[in-house]
Every structure is written in structure tokens, then in C-alpha cells.
Amino acid sequence: MDSYVLELLEKGKRIDGRRLDEFRKIEIRENVVEKAEGSASVKIGETHVIAGVKMELGQPFPDSPDEGILVVNAEFTPLASPEFEPGPPGEDEIELARVVDRGIRESKCIELEKLCIKPGESVWCIFVDISILNHQGNLLDASALASLVALRNTRIPKVEDGKIIRGEYQGRLPVIFKPINVTVAKIKGNLLVDPNFEEEKVTEAKVSISVRDDDKICAIQKQGSKEILFEEIDKIIDLAIEKSKEIRKLVK
């Protein structure tokens, strides 16, 4: 039996009344967790994600002794969906974290070289932890947006005698770009922006593109078990660049 999503799509309609190139309503709230050095809550429609940034001191990687370290982690908390089970991260969780990481890292939006305390010995480690709280589709765009906003309002804690003084700060994390992730799904030849949960169930292929402020593309990830055509990729890239501009306006 066909899904009712397909039924409506034949008439060019989506089950929540959106146009094919329309995002759901986006709600962003900054600094929702005071204990975190930076945080953000993002809702895209009913999909809800919180990203929290914790700054810790650590040793730099040997091949980049004067650069801070970025670690992105995601948890599909079992709260968010009946299919999420407690346990170690699955392949979807890990993929999401890595794709969000690439968007941030490749856009060079964080000036990691400004996060060195003592070269070769001590640098700032930025931990971005993504908590999925409600899964109504397109976790990737919501997670990338929450991570970006959280980083943009992250403050660097004061350090005294090599110890972090929580609650006292010495300035903001230097985040100089706003890379925005846009996901487009392909269903029966239609290209839909921001697929919701029901649409994802019948999605054949999905492409997520991370676009920087200057329209340069910093990361792409194709998901889904079916194929994409060349003309479709061209359209998806254009859509992603167009939508990224709209969403970027929402980020301070």
C-alpha cells in the first residue's frame, strides 16, 4: 500500500502544506544551558535539537601543536523517537556528528590558531555535544544549525594557574563564518527541501550541503539507498545556496 505522502506529492502537495522548496518554521534560542560555555536550542518544525559547547584544556595534536581542537559528538537520545535505543552510538549518530564537524571544520569558521595557550603543550578543546530531543525529520540541518549558534555564543573561560575558572570568561570564541547546512530529499522525481519524518520514510536519496557565507560549498553528504541524476545535483546545489542565505539571516 502506498504512503499517503506520495498521494499528496502527486498533486505537488506536502502533508504539512509546505511548498517543495520551503523549510518548516525555524525557532532558535541561544544560551539555553548556563552551565555550558555556549549553547543553542533549535527547532525546525517539531524536530528539536540542543547543542552545548564545553571548553576544556588539553594537549594539541602533534601535527598541529599551536591549534585548538574541535570535537563534535551527537546523541540520538532515546527520548526523541521510539526507534532510538539506549546504547553506544550507531552509524547514523556517528555519521551526523562527522558531517556537522566537516561543515564547521572545512569552512574554517573557527580560528583554531587563536586557541593555543602554550604551543605543543596546552590548547583549548572545544566539545560540541548535540542532543537530539525530538525526531520529526532532518536531524542534520537542525544539528548543524544548533552547533553553529552554540559556537557563535560560546565564551572562553578564564584560566588561573592552569585551572579553568567556570563562570568567569575572557572573551568569545572566534567564529568568523556562518556555514549553513541544507538538506534536499528526492522522492519520485521531486526535490523537497527539509524533509520531515514521514517524508524521510519514503525518501529515495538525500543530499546535504554545507554552504559558507560567500556561497562556497564546504561539505556535501549524499544519503539514502537510491541514486541521484546529474541534473538533480545541479538543482540541489542551487537550492542549497538559495536556502542557506535565508537561514543565515536567522543566525546572529
Added chain:
Amino acid sequence: MNEKERPIVLPGEFLCQREGKKIGDNVYEEDGKVFSKVIGIPKITDSEVSVIALSGKYMPKVGDRVIGTIIGVEVAGWFVDINSPYVAFLPLGEAVEEFVDTSRVDISKYYDVNEVIFCRILKVAKNKIIQVTMHDLQAKKLVGGVIVKITPSKVPRVIGKGGSMINLIKNKTNCEILVGQNGVIWIKGKDKSKAIEAILLIEKESHIIGLTEKVEKMLSEEK
């Protein structure tokens, strides 16, 4: 804003003294007093006390007509997913009229995995073994069409008083619509999309007054 409060009760809320009344659904007795087990609407009569739950999974009741999906074919029957924490069983004898030699016949020729049926709950045993039957005037295999699932407690709203709401949708869209008590709805016809939108609207706004007018307006719009 005009607000009308429905008289709802909460878990643990006192309803009445037992006084020989029958204990119905979603209530419990303690020291001769009857309390609600759930958030819901109380129904207290001279002979019975019960509460209609406003949320919760579908719990099968004898006589309910439900829409289920075949999930397993056994030697002498089928397992059916009826959108409940409990899986139901359709015995061969409740599905077929003629005699079937199960040692020779593969019964998936009658009903196969993923096929959808409209059936009736025949038996709910104490250990929650659920049996369904196709021996019912309305029972049939559902071919084509689409399925929409809603919260089971909202089924009465989709049906409406005396079927008013569901008939409105059927008439305006010219679709065949079957509503299972288990929250599963089947729609078939050319203009399915309008019917689907109407049902999704009811599910989303079931609590508002004036819903019928809103649905009627939506169905009358030409799009």
C-alpha cells in the same frame, strides 16, 4: 477568549463511592471508593463507573472493528499487527469458509505478509492473546488506497456524532473510508488527498470547538 472546561479527571482522582456499581474501564477501587487511573472523561451512572481515556495505546476490545496488517503466516493462521502493544492472531477457521488441508496448502494464498485487512476483534484472553475474525459482514481485504494512522483516542472525533464527521468527508471527497477503532484509517478513491488532509486536520485540532465547520470549509475549497 471563551474557554469551556471539559470535566476531565486525572490519575488518582476520586470519582464516587462504589455502592455496588460495576467497575468499568480505566478506574480502580480502594476502600469502597472509586478512583480514575488515567487522564480522561468520567462516566458515572447508577450502574457503572468508568473513564474514557484521552490518550494511550489501543487496547483491543471484543467487538471492535480494526484495520490490521499481516506480519506473519503460520500453518493454521496469521499474525496481524493491529497497532497495539499486542499482536493479534487470525485463525484459519476465522478467515476462510471452506475446508483447507494445511498439509498441502500454503495459506499465504489467502492472506500474505503486508496485506491489509478490516477485521473484528473476536476474543481477548486474560493473557492478552488477541484473536480476530474475518467472519463479519464488514470484514474484507483492503486493496489499493492509503493508510493514515491517528491517535486511537481521537477516533470518535473523526467519526463524529452518529458518523456526522466521517460522512461529511466521504460525501465531499467521494472516497471509500474505513475507520478502525485502533486508529488506523483506510482511504480509497480518486480524491484521496482532500480526505487525507481533512483527517490530519482533525488529528491536529481535535480539541477545538468549531472543528466541523473548519473541516467543511477546507473540503469545499477548490485546489
Added chain:
Amino acid sequence: MKRGEVKLLAEGKRIDGRKPEEMRNVEIKVDVISRSDGSAEVAFGRTRVLASVYGPRTLYPKYLQEHETGILRCRYSMAPFSVDERKSPAPDRRSIELSKVIRLALEPAIFLEDFPKTVVDVYLEVIEADGSTRVTGINASSLALALAGIPMRDLVCACSVGKIDNTLILDLNGKEDNYSEVDMAFAMMPGKGKITLLQMDGLVTKEELKKLIEMAKSACEKIYEMQKNALREKYKVSE
């Protein structure tokens, strides 16, 4: 930092300005997770916990199924950014103990026998931790269970009480949780007058203990009213 180094009580006021028997500001939101069967968010001051319930649902593997009754599973987890120093996402011993304690605080209220062979899963996520996370979680779970339509004898309410400088206090924040002489977690079914959680550490006399329990009971009765209001508010029919 040793106990006593932090001045928790000065001139009858606590470090956040509260009086000893004063609760922090309580925020309750229901239906916060649309995919769940029932959900709620409760905050006591800056402590914020989300609860999401799934069930009753079929329990796999089958050998875990109980023929006469359903089972309750509970998972308490803290988000890595919810505390001062980043917490690794993996469950630690404290989270495992709290998961069990919270489950046992909720179980007496639930008619598990009404849904044999199934499981009801309660998932808790601490978004921000400033003391008393387990009792905040119990308050959220009780609402989530009721919203999911799980049959219950009563709602479950919980709070923390303790002692600093010989003064009994209600609703401990993070610093008080760490440095008080006594801290106690308490949960009950207020409508039934039954206690479902009692954990304490510190050193108290019998009289002090009785007073602490009285204080907790009284606070739970207030929380009961807040929970009931939140649920009734949701079902107000509006035009």
C-alpha cells in the same frame, strides 16, 4: 573544596537568596516531544530535566516478558553539557544507580498488571544540572506517564531536603547538594499518602529526620497541585 568552606547560609538566607523552606522557581511544560507517547519538561531553578515515555510496547527479547505483568524500564542520563566539566556521554555508575532508584520511585504508582508482556520505557535527559536532578526527573516522569495514558494509582511527586548549619532546607541547588551536611531525596503519591523514594546521606537525629520528612511531604503536596494544573491546562477546550 572541603565542606564548610563555602558559606551556604548567611543571616537566614541561602547563597541564591532563598529562605530555608523556599523552593526554587518551578517551570512545567507538557507535550514537549511530539514523537513520544507522553512527555514533559520540569525545571527547578536552573535544573532542567526532560522525560519521554514510550509504551506500553512489545518487549523484546521475548524471554524478558512477564506473563502476568508489564515491566517498567527507566534510563536517567545527563547531557555532556549539563554540568561544569563536560560529562562523557557513556552511562556512569551514578546514572545507573539513579535509573534504578527512579524506576522504583515510579513503579508503585503504575498498574503494571494491566498490560502483561509489555514494557513501558521512561527516558530522562538532564539538560542542565544544578542539584536535585533525580527528583526533578521523577516529577517530569510522572507527568509523562500520565500523558501517555499509562494507568496509574496517583501522580508521583518528589523533592529534596537537607541540612546546613543546623538549619533544615528545601530543594537543594548544586552547591548545597555537594556541601550540605545532610541531603535527602524523597518521593510520594500525595493522594495516597504513600512514600516511594527515600534516600539520605549525612548524619541526623530521629527528630531531625521526622522534620525533614514532614518538610518534604508538604513540598510534595504543593508540587502535586502544580502537576495537576499543568495537566488540566492542556485539556482546556478553547475556541
